[in-house]
Amino acid sequence: MRYISTRGTAPALSFEEAMLTGLARDGGLYVPETIPTLTHQEIAALAGKSYEEVAFAVMRPFIGDTFTDEVFRALIDEAYAVIGHTARAPMVQLAPNHFLLELFHGPTLAFKDFAMQLIGQMFQTALGRKGSRVTIVGATSGDTGSAAIEAFKGLDNVDVFILFPHGRVSEVQRRQMTTPVESNVHALALEGDFDDCQARLKDMFNDFEFRDGVKLAGVNSINWGRVLAQVVYYFTSAVSLGAPDRKVSFTVPTGNFGDIFAGYVAKRMGLPIDRLIVATNQNDILDRCLKGQGYHKGPTHPSISPSMDIQVSSNFERALFDAYDRDALAVVQQMAELAEGGFDVSQGAMESLREHYDSGRATEEETMQTITHMLEATGELLCPHSAVGVKVAEEMRDAAVPMITLATAHPAKFPDAVEKATGIRPDLPPRMRDLFDRDERVTRLPNDLEALKAHIKGNLSA
Ligand SMILES: Cc1ncc(COP(=O)(O)O)c(C=O)c1O
Numbered sequence: 001m002r003y004i005s006t007r008g009t010a011p012a013l014s015f016e017e018a019m020l021t022g023l024a025r026d027g028g029l030y031v032p033e034t035i036p037t038l039t040h041q042e043i044a045a046l047a048g049k050s051y052e053e054v055a056f057a058v059m060r061p062f063i064g065d066t067f068t069d070e071v072f073r074a075l076i077d078e079a080y081a082v083i084g085h086t087a088r089a090p091m092v093q094l095a096p097n098h099f100l101l102e103l104f105h106g107p108t109l110a111f112k113d114f115a116m117q118l119i120g121q122m123f124q125t126a127l128g129r130k131g132s133r134v135t136i137v138g139a140t141s142g143d144t145g146s147a148a149i150e151a152f153k154g155l156d157n158v159d160v161f162i163l164f165p166h167g168r169v170s171e172v173q174r175r176q177m178t179t180p181v182e183s184n185v186h187a188l189a190l191e192g193d194f195d196d197c198q199a200r201l202k203d204m205f206n207d208f209e210f211r212d213g214v215k216l217a218g219v220n221s222i223n224w225g226r227v228l229a230q231v232v233y234y235f236t237s238a239v240s241l242g243a244p245d246r247k248v249s250f251t252v253p254t255g256n257f258g259d260i261f262a263g264y265v266a267k268r269m270g271l272p273i274d275r276l277i278v279a280t281n282q283n284d285i286l287d288r289c290l291k292g293q294g295y296h297k298g299p300t301h302p303s304i305s306p307s308m309d310i311q312v313s314s315n316f317e318r319a320l321f322d323a324y325d326r327d328a329l330a331v332v333q334q335m336a337e338l339a340e341g342g343f344d345v346s347q348g349a350m351e352s353l354r355e356h357y358d359s360g361r362a363t364e365e366e367t368m369q370t371i372t373h374m375l376e377a378t379g380e381l382l383c384p385h386s387a388v389g390v391k392v393a394e395e396m397r398d399a400a401v402p403m404i405t406l407a408t409a410h411p412a413k414f415p416d417a418v419e420k421a422t423g424i425r426p427d428l429p430p431r432m433r434d435l436f437d438r439d440e441r442v443t444r445l446p447n448d449l450e451a452l453k454a455h456i457k458g459n460l461s462a
């Protein structure tokens with residue numbers, strides 16, 4: 001299995017190389033040269049299997065000879081042992097034929113743990129046998145950062161620097177990043193929004209002297225390994241509702257397009273997915289684009305679902321690459337236009353995108369109303385991101401096809417919005433109850449590449 005760049009000129013890499021490399025050297029994102037498929041029979045055989053067994057069956061075809069089967073199984077077992085629910089990704093029913101896939105039972109209470117815990121295991125093993133070290137720099141709107149810090153803290157061959165937008169993450173999210181005491185992890189509060197954080201991260205990857213000097217690696221969904229691990233729960237949930245003999249649909253609260261793209265990969269692998277619905281908050285650039293209005297950046301409006309306050313949705317590049325029949329030049333052209341403000345999608349590419357993705361949006365008020373209503377109707381307390389998904393799913397679902405909405409974070413990560421909507425202030429799990437008593441360690445930095453690089457170089461542990 002080889003991985004190629006969406007921009008066409010970086011070298012093709014193995015799974016291990018693509019995982020440790022992060023952004024391709026031509027600025028693109030790595031994708032598998034071909035997407036492996038599972039037969040109807042192979043998908044049917046996943047019924048009744050544990051999350052770990054399904055994870056092995058789904059991901060094995062993508063990893064080539066990076067790990068032996070025995071090692072890969074052990075890494076999967078180790079990664080998911082920390083998810084605090086025996087089903088790992090349980091489902092609850094919200095309404096007839098509408099199900100909520102709870103992805104927030106991991107150590108940092110968001111879906112990011114599913115991929116990050118496995119990436120942590122895979123990095124450790126791959127780096128350990130090479131005897132090398134890396135500097136991970138991540139950009140976060142709140143959840144990727146805490147999941148990365150949790151997965152990599154205390155490791156002696158990895159330094160981790162997480163850029164988050166100052167004042168634009170919830171207090172729980174911030175404290176999850178700023179309170180770990182391990183000296184190899186660093187929380188950096190950037191003067192800017194998430195798009196600034198992600199842009200500076202990509203600038204660092206595109207600065208080869210810096211990149212090679214610090215051995216830069218990335219664990220955002222830039223990294224194919226992140227997307228891959230997120231494919232698994234599409235299979236576990238769909239199969240538990242009768243796939244492959246029955247079609248299912250998914251609604252996915254979306255920002256950086258990694259999670260919904262994982263659903264698309266599951267579909268391409270043979271999972272019978274009827275509709276994949278992108279659900280955005282008031283920062284609805286993806287919804288507008290998928291409705292044919294082009295991809296044109298505007299200001300980011302802070303919302304009660306801050307993890308989705310994104311204008312430049314990194315993985316949309318992977319979707320465009322396929323929509324343009326893998327024409328890397330078309331992607332290069334669109335990304336150049338995006339740097340100037342935006343682009344229009346050709347009619348053919350638009351038809352291809354619409355074949356796979358639907359979309360909807362939720363206003364702030366609709367999100368709040370959904371949290372209130374769902375508690376009354378079902379007893380389920382939703383985080384604002386999950387509520388965006390549930391609102392869009394309720395509006396758009398077809399009653400005859402089971403709809404699975406992804407619940408991407410625990411309500412206790414966003415207690416202010418949840419309390420305002422329901423009068424209930426959700427509790428953090430007992431292991432995190434002292435989060436607000438712990439000391440914070442954070443460095444505030446300007447939105448300036450040179451300042452960031454200097455800070456990182458000056459704080460490496462080796
Ligand atoms: C809680 C939550 N929901 C939804 C999303 C959107 O996911 P994606 O960026 O993969 O589209 C994020 C951020 O990634 C998130 O943290």
Ligand SMILES: N[C@@H](CCOP(=O)(O)O)C(=O)O
Nearest residue numbers: 140141142143144220221256
């Ligand atoms: N919402 C994310 C943004 C980064 O997404 P990623 O999937 O590319 O890591 C976050 O919580 O940080």
